[in-house]
Structures are given as C-alpha cells and as structure tokens.
Amino acid sequence: RKEVEQDPGPFNVPEGATVAFNCTYSNSASQSFFWYRQDCRKEPKLLMSVYSSGNEDGRFTAQLNRASQYISLLIRDSKLSDSATYLCVVNIGGNQFYFGTGTSLTVIP
Amino acid sequence: EAQVTQNPRYLITVTGKKLTVTCSQNMNHEYMSWYRQDPGLGLRQIYYSMNVEVTDKGDVPEGYKVSRKEKRNFPLILESPSPNQTSLYFCASSLSGSDGYTFGSGTRLTVV
Numbered sequence: 663r664k665e666v667e668q669d670p671g672p673f674n675v676p677e678g679a680t681v682a683f684n685c686t687y688s689n690s691a692s693q694s695f696f697w698y699r700q701d702c703r704k705e706p707k708l709l710m711s712v713y714s715s716g717n718e719d720g721r722f723t724a725q726l727n728r729a730s731q732y733i734s735l736l737i738r739d740s741k742l743s744d745s746a747t748y749l750c751v752v753n754i755g756g757n758q759f760y761f762g763t764g765t766s767l768t769v770i771p
Numbered sequence: 772e773a774q775v776t777q778n779p780r781y782l783i784t785v786t787g788k789k790l791t792v793t794c795s796q797n798m799n800h801e802y803m804s805w806y807r808q809d810p811g812l813g814l815r816q817i818y819y820s821m822n823v824e825v826t827d828k829g830d831v832p833e834g835y836k837v838s839r840k841e842k843r844n845f846p847l848i849l850e851s852p853s854p855n856q857t858s859l860y861f862c863a864s865s866l867s868g869s870d871g872y873t874f875g876s877g878t879r880l881t882v883v
Contacts, residue, residue, distance in 0.1 A: 693868065693869070694868055694869045694871075696871045698871075703877075704876070704877070705861055705874035705875060705876050705877050706814070706861070706872075706874050707874070708871045708872070708873070711869075711870075711871060749813075749814070751871070751872075753868045753869070753871075755868060756802075756821060756868055757802045757804060757819040757820070757821050757827075757865070757868060758816070758819070758829075758868075759804070759816065759868075759872060760816075761806075761813050761814035761815075762813060763811065763812065763813035764813060
C-alpha cells in the first residue's frame with residue numbers, strides 16, 4: 663500500500679470555481695503534512711503546511727483529519743495561474759517525507 | 772538568496788560511465804535528500820542525510836551513492852549508470868522535518 667495516495671485527476675475547472683483535493687496517508691504516526699505545487703518540468707514548491715486545526719492562506723484552505731488519515735486542500739476563486747500539479751506530502755519523522763503522485767489542475771478561461 | 776543549487780540541469784550519458792550530480796544549499800539546513808521523479812510513480816526518496824557524515828537509504832537506493840562531508844553539499848553518485856536510472860532528479864534540504872523541503876531546480880538525466 664502506498665504511504666500517500668491522491669486522486670491524479672485531471673481536474674479541469676472554470677475560472678472562479680472552487681475546487682477541492684483530498685489525500686489519504688497510511689502511517690498513523692505521521693507527524694507533519696504539507697501541500698506542494700509543481701509546475702510542468704519545474705521543482706515542487708511548498709504551498710502550505712497543514713495544521714491540525716486547519717489553516718488558511720488567502721484563497722487556499724488546508725484541513726487535516728487525523729482520525730480518518732486524510733488531508734485536503736480547497737482553492738476558492740480559481741485563477742488561471744493556479745493551473746499546476748498539487749502534491750500531498752507527509753513526514754513520518756526525521757527526514758522521511760512521502761509524496762503523493764500529484765493531482766493535476768487546469769483552470770480554464 | 773536562499774536556495775538549493777544542483778548541477779547539471781541536463782545530462783545525457785552512456786551506460787556504465789560514472790557520473791556525479793552536485794547539490795549545495797546555503798541555508799545551513801541539517802537535512803538533505805535526493806529524490807527521483809518518474810511518471811506515475813511520483814517522487815521517491817533515494818538517500819537522505821540528517822547531518823554531516825550521517826546518511827541513510829531511502830526507498831530506492833540501489834545504484835546510487837551519496838556523501839555528506841560538509842553541511843552544505845550532498846552529491847549524488849552513479850557509479851555505473853543504467854538506462855533505468857533515466858529520470859528527473861531533485862535535491863532538497865530542510866531545517867527540520869516540520870518545515871518541509873526546499874527543492875533544487877532538478878537534473879534531467881538520460882542514460883543511453
């Protein structure tokens with residue numbers, strides 16, 4: 663079983679739409695959680711950490727559900743520039759990070 | 772500027788010819804890692820290091836070596852590259868596990 667699983671998509675949404683991605687993780691001892699954004703042929707970049715109480719950064723909201731072992735990312739008022747692949751990342755301790763395979767988002771004019 | 776620098780960006784080589792991909796970070800980070808990214812498989816950890824002279828195998832270490840003689844540098848060595856090591860490689864560093872990784876720009880390696 664994979665450490666981290668996410669729906670690969672693709673998600674094609676119109677500008678202004680709200681879109682949500684989910685991700686599940688298998689290790690109940692996982693300690694830290696992140697969402698990364700990766701543009702085509704570029705390096706992944708940290709979008710936001712995910713905290714137990716949920717957290718928001720502008721149009722982006724991240725949630726963590728430890729009991730069900732999933733994390734989510736909500737993007738409101740989608741922009742064309744939000745088109746990218748979104749990676750769910752889990753740290754199980756120390757230097758061991760596990761990445762999901764990514765969810766592809768295309769925002770359409 | 773705080774960054775992770777890896778070189779080269781692109782490399783085409785032949786089977787069996789030893790190569791090194793360099794990685795350097797200027798953020799005084801303790802943790803460094805190497806990943807490879809392949810279509811449908813996502814990012815998989817090759818090796819990681821939690822401090823100078825401390826390295827550990829990740830999920831896919833076969834065919835790779837690393838060293839951490841200085842805090843800022845973490846080179847990836849392929850002693851005898853094979854075509855199945857054709858991939859996109861990323862070096863990354865982190866201050867601690869709780870703050871996520873900063874990635875280098877990637878090295879696209881083709882082994883023919």
